[in-house]
Amino acid sequence: MLSSCGLLCEGCYAFGKDCPGCDRIEGKPSWADEIGIGTCELYQCARDRGITSCGSCAALPCRQFVELRDPSLGMESHLANVNKRVGTLRAASEAATLAVSIRTRDSFCVVGYALDTSHDRSRAEIPGFWERFFESGGPEKLSHVADEGARRGTYGVCTGFDCSSGRFSYVIGVEAKREVDVPENMVKVTVPAALYAVAEVPLDVPVIHRAWDYLLGVWMPAAGYSHAGSGSDGFEFYPEECGCEVWVPLK
DSSP states (O other), X not given: OBOTTSOBGGGSTTBTTTBSOTTTTTTOOHHHHHTTOSSOHHHHHHHHTTOSSGGGOTTOSXXXXXXXXXXXXXXXXXXXHHHHHHHHHHHHOSOOSSOXXXXXXXXXXXXXXXXXXXXXXXXXXXXXXXXXXXXXXXXHHHTTTSOTTSOSEEEEEEEOOOTTTOEEEEEEEEEEOTTOOOOTTOEEEEEOOEEEEEEEEOSOHHHHHHHHHHIIIIIHHHHTOOBOOBSBOEEEEEETTSOEEEEEEEO
């Protein structure tokens, strides 16, 4: 039996003994009383929206979903549990649009080539910037500054956004050690530690654009988050095994 929040009732110590399942007890498991909420807020939210589970909600995983936490779990274990439940709910629901996971990321440095662009021009200019990067042997040049211990792949980092003009820099680069010597014509960007919403999509430019639009314009407002807006405006990661991950910092 799948609960509203994505937990399998059969895996709970109380199921079949003191509890017949969340639906039958109307979202009032024993642990809810223990933390002083009476009714599970995720169960109640789903019912208030007229749906049977969080899997039918476009905002999954929302702030409320992420912040309802087992106090016995550390943050890493908690987020792993959150993303496991999201996957279970998405698989069980036909309402899934773009799968979003919540991840933490420590601060890291990216060294690479910068393009000065703007919100209005970026979608026309950035694909050409990538083409020039490959044509000029960019991957080979970046291999000399890459941190060999980091995950292998290439970043596209949005940084330095100016709200008044819409201008920002887009940096194609690799993760590098903080003490690395930055070659001529390259820049170093420090991406701050943050909580991120992450969408994994195919390596297709229109699909990547739609992922940005969905995260910023649809999922984030519905999920109760806002853009962290400090240091980095988000980034794309292109792992060696192909595909693209769009990372947006949250607060």
